[in-house]
Amino acid sequence: MAAKQLVLTGTYTQKIKFGTGQVFNGKGKGIYSFFLNMETGILEEEKLVPNIVNPSYLTLNDAGNRLYAVNEIKEYEGQASGSISSFTFDIHGRNLKLLNIRATGGTDPCHVVLNPKNTHVFVSNYSSGSVCVFPIAEDGSTRNAIQLIQHKGSSINKERQNEPHTHSLVFETAGQFAFVSDLGIDRLLIYRTDPVSGILTPALVPYFQAEPGAGPRICTFHPNGKYIYLITELNSSISALAYDKTKKSLRCFQTISAFPKEFTALNSSADIQILPNGHFLYGSNRGHNSIVIYRIGHKSGLLSLVGFENCGGKTPRSFCIDPTGTFLLAANQDTDNIVVFHIDNVTGRLKKISEHFVPTPVFIKVYQVFT
Numbered sequence: 088m089a090a091k092q093l094v095l096t097g098t099y100t101q102k103i104k105f106g107t108g109q110v111f112n113g114k115g116k117g118i119y120s121f122f123l124n125m126e127t128g129i130l131e132e133e134k135l136v137p138n139i140v141n142p143s144y145l146t147l148n149d150a151g152n153r154l155y156a157v158n159e160i161k162e163y164e165g166q167a168s169g170s171i172s173s174f175t176f177d178i179h180g181r182n183l184k185l186l187n188i189r190a191t192g193g194t195d196p197c198h199v200v201l202n203p204k205n206t207h208v209f210v211s212n213y214s215s216g217s218v219c220v221f222p223i224a225e226d227g228s229t230r231n232a233i234q235l236i237q238h239k240g241s242s243i244n245k246e247r248q249n250e251p252h253t254h255s256l257v258f259e260t261a262g263q264f265a266f267v268s269d270l271g272i273d274r275l276l277i278y279r280t281d282p283v284s285g286i287l288t289p290a291l292v293p294y295f296q297a298e299p300g301a302g303p304r305i306c307t308f309h310p311n312g313k314y315i316y317l318i319t320e321l322n323s324s325i326s327a328l329a330y331d332k333t334k335k336s337l338r339c340f341q342t343i344s345a346f347p348k349e350f351t352a353l354n355s356s357a358d359i360q361i362l363p364n365g366h367f368l369y370g371s372n373r374g375h376n377s378i379v380i381y382r383i384g385h386k387s388g389l390l391s392l393v394g395f396e397n398c399g400g401k402t403p404r405s406f407c408i409d410p411t412g413t414f415l416l417a418a419n420q421d422t423d424n425i426v427v428f429h430i431d432n433v434t435g436r437l438k439k440i441s442e443h444f445v446p447t448p449v450f451i452k453v454y455q456v457f458t
Contacts, residue, residue: 091122092409093178094130095154096418096425097142097450103159103195106213106247106270114423114446118142118156120181121443123453128414128427128440136183139172143449144198148205151178151454153227155208157196158188169196171210171221173228186228192235193217198255198305203262207285216251216271220285234286240272243299244321248273254320255305260312264290264335268303268317275303275317275328277335292336295328304357310365314388318345318359318370325359325370325381327388343390346375357404363412367393367435371403371417378406378417378428380435396437399426405448410455414440418448425451 098115105111117139121130142156154176163170168190174183193212196219200209208221208229216238221229238251252271258264258280265287267276275295278287295317297303302321308330309316315328315337327341345356354374361368361383368381368390380393398406400419408415408430415428415437423446428437 090125091131092125093181093454094121094123094416095145095147095450095452095454096120096445096448097145097156098445099141099143099159099420099447099449100139101141103141104161106252108246113141115448116446118145118183119445119448123409123414123416123427125409125411125413128429130425130427130441130443133443134181142172144196145450145452146199146201146208147176147452147454148201148227150205152176153223154183155199155201155229157191157199157210159195159197161194161214163190166190167194167215168192169194169212171196171199171208171229175227186226189221189229189232192219192232200256200258202280202285203258203260204282209256209265211253211256211267213252213254216253216269218253218256218267218287220287222285233284236287238269238272238276242271242273244302247271247302247321248300254303257306257308259308266306266315268305270302270304270320273297273299273301273303275306275337277337279335290335292334295337295339297326298322298324298342305359307359307361309361309383309388310363316359316361316368316390318356320355320357323354323356323372325356325368325390327390329388341389343381343392345370345379346372346377347395350375358406360406360408360415362408362430362432362435363410364432366432369406369408369415371398371406373402373404376401376403378403378415378437380437382435393435396428399439399442400424405450407452409453414453416451416453418445418451420447420449423447
């Protein structure tokens with residue numbers, strides 16, 4: 088029997104107004120799951136859990152039995168807020184059972200993550216520019232929110248940065264500090280996390296200031312813990328940051344474009360991933376519709392361009408690398424397809440293997456739970 092891994096995909100299921108002002112018609116039906124055949128690179132045995140509103144970002148706990156999904160909406164139960172849905176999850180049957188739904192205290196939640204101890208859930212509310220923290224009950228449901236951090240400020244892009252727009256929260260490996268990308272104020276904010284209460288407090292060095300108009304979207308840690316790579320949406324760049332583990336501060340030592348200089352049409356970068364062996368970095372481009380590939384300097388952390396691979400569709404909002412570093416899966420929002428690429432671990436290059444139809448896929452992740 089071929090080795091298999093679990094793939095989860097979130098979709099837009101209804102109309103949503105983006106920060107650009109565009110109104111997008113989501114065609115998805117809910118949360119989709121598959122098995123990724125590790126021999127063929129083909130997605131098998133699609134299963135849909137329907138009637139979940141705009142589950143645009145998902146996170147699964149370490150035990151694989153609880154799943155949390157943000158509902159990216161602007162109103163919940165009569166208030167200006169999105170929501171988060173908590174589920175029990177049966178890995179083998181891939182069945183979801185709703186535990187509860189909570190308001191996130193801000194509009195258009197677009198990212199959700201568990202802390203490393205799986206005791207709290209952290210939600211980023213894009214449109215209102217805030218972070219909301221929820222403790223997890225024994226049954227896996229979310230308790231009442233214990234903290235709502237509202238960012239303040241603006242930046243130079245008057246259309247997109249007239250107010251804060253929190254896009255993601257990423258933990259360092261130890262889970263003691265969280266890094267929050269805010270597109271609206273051009274900052275990567277740094278918070279200390281209390282290991283028991285889950286409360287966030289600003290670090291002694293509270294933020295890294297990105298270039299004006301850059302629009303930070305999400306960051307990722309290098310496996311060695313020495314570097315953080317930040318991808319920006321508005322100017323489509325990637326910044327390499329040296330991470331001082333003692334001072335918990337960041338120093339930028341390189342900023343490089345995520346798309347070709349000769350491409351003159353509109354582009355906005357979205358997701359960023361590093362190969363598990365730490366040798367290559369990948370970023371997605373919406374507009375150029377590509378995956379950019381960079382080699383990471385072993386001793387320096389510097390990025391050197393390998394090339395660009397067509398994403399096999401349009402608007403690769405999300406992509407992921409499976410835990411073994413064998414395949415990269417791109418979720419193309421506007422062409423309703425997921426494309427699977429094989430990764431050459433020597434060159435970093437991608438080769439298209441297969442594709443699968445999914446309406447409006449906006450999140451994808453592979454979990455190594457099947458053998």
